[in-house]
Amino acid sequence: MKNKSITKSLIGLVSVAVAYVLIKILMLPQVNVINPFYQTIVLKMFIDITLALGLNLITGITGQFSLGHAGFMSIGAYSAALFVMKTSDSLLNVLLAALIGACAAAFIGFLIGIPTLRLKGDYLAIATLGLGEIIRIVVQNVDQNLLGGAAGLSGIPLYTNFEVVFFGAVITFIVIRNLLKSSFGRACIAVREDEIAAESMGINLTNIKILAFVVGTFFAGLAGAMYSGYVGVIQPKDFGFMKSIDILMIVVLGGLGNIWGTVIAAIALNVLSVALQDFAEVRMIIYAALLVLIMLFKSGESPLFVKLRRIFSLPKLKLSMFSKK
Amino acid sequence: MSVLKVRGLNKNFGGLKAVSDVNITVNQGELLGLIGPNGAGKTTIFNLLTGVYVPTTGTVRLKDVDGNKININGMKPHITARHGISRTFQNIRLFKNLSVVDNLKIGMHKNIRHSIFEAILRLPRFIRDEKMFEQQAMYILSLVGLQDKHAEFAMNLPYGEQRKLEIARAIATGASVIFLDEPAAGMNPSETEDLSKLIVKLKDEFHLTVILIEHDMKFVMNLCERIYVLDFGSIIAEGLPAEIQSNKRVIEAYLGEQVE
Numbered sequence A: 001m002k003n004k005s006i007t008k009s010l011i012g013l014v015s016v017a018v019a020y021v022l023i024k025i026l027m028l029p030q031v032n033v034i035n036p037f038y039q040t041i042v043l044k045m046f047i048d049i050t051l052a053l054g055l056n057l058i059t060g061i062t063g064q065f066s067l068g069h070a071g072f073m074s075i076g077a078y079s080a081a082l083f084v085m086k087t088s089d090s091l092l093n094v095l096l097a098a099l100i101g102a103c104a105a106a107f108i109g110f111l112i113g114i115p116t117l118r119l120k121g122d123y124l125a126i127a128t129l130g131l132g133e134i135i136r137i138v139v140q141n142v143d144q145n146l147l148g149g150a151a152g153l154s155g156i157p158l159y160t161n162f163e164v165v166f167f168g169a170v171i172t173f174i175v176i177r178n179l180l181k182s183s184f185g186r187a188c189i190a191v192r193e194d195e196i197a198a199e200s201m202g203i204n205l206t207n208i209k210i211l212a213f214v215v216g217t218f219f220a221g222l223a224g225a226m227y228s229g230y231v232g233v234i235q236p237k238d239f240g241f242m243k244s245i246d247i248l249m250i251v252v253l254g255g256l257g258n259i260w261g262t263v264i265a266a267i268a269l270n271v272l273s274v275a276l277q278d279f280a281e282v283r284m285i286i287y288a289a290l291l292v293l294i295m296l297f298k299s300g301e302s303p304l305f306v307k308l309r310r311i312f313s314l315p316k317l318k319l320s321m322f323s324k325k
Numbered sequence B: 001m002s003v004l005k006v007r008g009l010n011k012n013f014g015g016l017k018a019v020s021d022v023n024i025t026v027n028q029g030e031l032l033g034l035i036g037p038n039g040a041g042k043t044t045i046f047n048l049l050t051g052v053y054v055p056t057t058g059t060v061r062l063k064d065v066d067g068n069k070i071n072i073n074g075m076k077p078h079i080t081a082r083h084g085i086s087r088t089f090q091n092i093r094l095f096k097n098l099s100v101v102d103n104l105k106i107g108m109h110k111n112i113r114h115s116i117f118e119a120i121l122r123l124p125r126f127i128r129d130e131k132m133f134e135q136q137a138m139y140i141l142s143l144v145g146l147q148d149k150h151a152e153f154a155m156n157l158p159y160g161e162q163r164k165l166e167i168a169r170a171i172a173t174g175a176s177v178i179f180l181d182e183p184a185a186g187m188n189p190s191e192t193e194d195l196s197k198l199i200v201k202l203k204d205e206f207h208l209t210v211i212l213i214e215h216d217m218k219f220v221m222n223l224c225e226r227i228y229v230l231d232f233g234s235i236i237a238e239g240l241p242a243e244i245q246s247n248k249r250v251i252e253a254y255l256g257e258q259v260e
Ligand SMILES: Nc1ncnc2c1ncn2[C@@H]1O[C@H](COP(=O)(O)OP(=O)(O)OP(=O)(O)O)[C@@H](O)[C@H]1O
Pocket: B013, B016, B018, B036, B037, B038, B039, B040, B041, B042, B043, B044, B045, B090
């Protein structure tokens, strides 16, 4: 059993290395498959993966609906940006900034989680939506000299390169995956599946929910920190409700609780939005229509969709086996 | 020697007195039956004793695994679970999207000795705990005859096996007192027969005290050592199966119901 897990870790390590080298080669000026424009998309993609994996832990795996993820991202973004602006963008400081951003978001996540996670379902969704907005408004109005008010922070050193987002997303994936395949992860799923049964089997619901929330918001903060050094300018309005919905969309599209699905959905959505950029006017309509179609395909109840799912059941099955063990 | 002493237990839902002034004493290692017509308040009593509901009034005194006597009334279910109480549910409540063996491991989570950081970093204490959980879970599964299905999703098991899995999960918590809410419901006579044997076997193997609710009278009368009868929230009789079968009030309570 131990040998098997070592082999698995090795395979994982090798795939990460291969992916890294492959993307690097595609980015080489001589190869130029991923040209500088596409490179910015690739960076955004990895930030999205980090964001969505954190939300998947909270919403997909533990079943706690959160519509405030972008708020926690902003906490990470602002604290990391401030830190780098006050110090320097040396590698050490960037790593420190990422850690500070993640911890700040997790700390606020902890404070907010204690009262809100008592709520269930729709009520929790509304509460987190409200809290996400409160974070945004507080950031906008508190200490304009420090945080820049509605205009936000500009001139943030562009410290986020491919390595930062790549390893940020890989670490996030490994942590969430290892957590998922541990006693804590099973407890999270148990809470999602049946709170009364989980509690009767000795699971402390509050602890598990807060644990998921803190870890999830930690990675939202990390993603925020990476985002600051990627755009250079951050404003409160970048972290509004719509951003939270964008992240939730990735999680739902990839399948609640399915971490490989999250990765694939984040890639697919970014590719889709690039592919549609030439159709400026209809772009959002096509995008939205495709989302509706995908959702219908995934969960539509009418005979047509049930049939379609059956026809495509082979690849779908394979995908879910991919995510299991 | 009693493991559980229930005194003056009451539960009101608004104006409804679901449980009124119930006294129950459960002896160590006993196989106790709780019977009564539909809506008598049996499940409510289980919910009160396991912490799902808070009693309106009354005390529940438990002698826990270490022999300490504590009041558990009003404690949350995850606390009563820590004190060695576990249960199954009338409407099966398995973790449907977890594998059979993982369902058992949920019951063991409260015993983990590693931290979340050790789990994320896959450190030795995590590996040791996981190995131990796996062995214990597979052993319990082998006793209930589900070891071959350990990797199956719980929702894919046939109904009878889901009931067995719930019992196995309750045992996996390491509980000493187990409440079974209608374990034979929906089973055919031969399955019920097997279940009786299984319950006795598990009770002996794990030195359990078992309290069970069941409507199948043949099952209850053959299996239980002592029986309490509940009607409209009150205990109307207590005694050996033979005594209960000939008790006038019990017959009345059931005849009144037989009209259905
Ligand atoms: N959460 C609740 N809120 C309001 N009333 C409840 C609640 N739980 C149970 N009751 C009521 O309490 C009474 C006892 O219900 P209970 O489920 O304990 O009966 P039971 O003896 O288990 O019956 P059955 O044999 O049908 O399972 C019923 O009238 C029921 O409607």
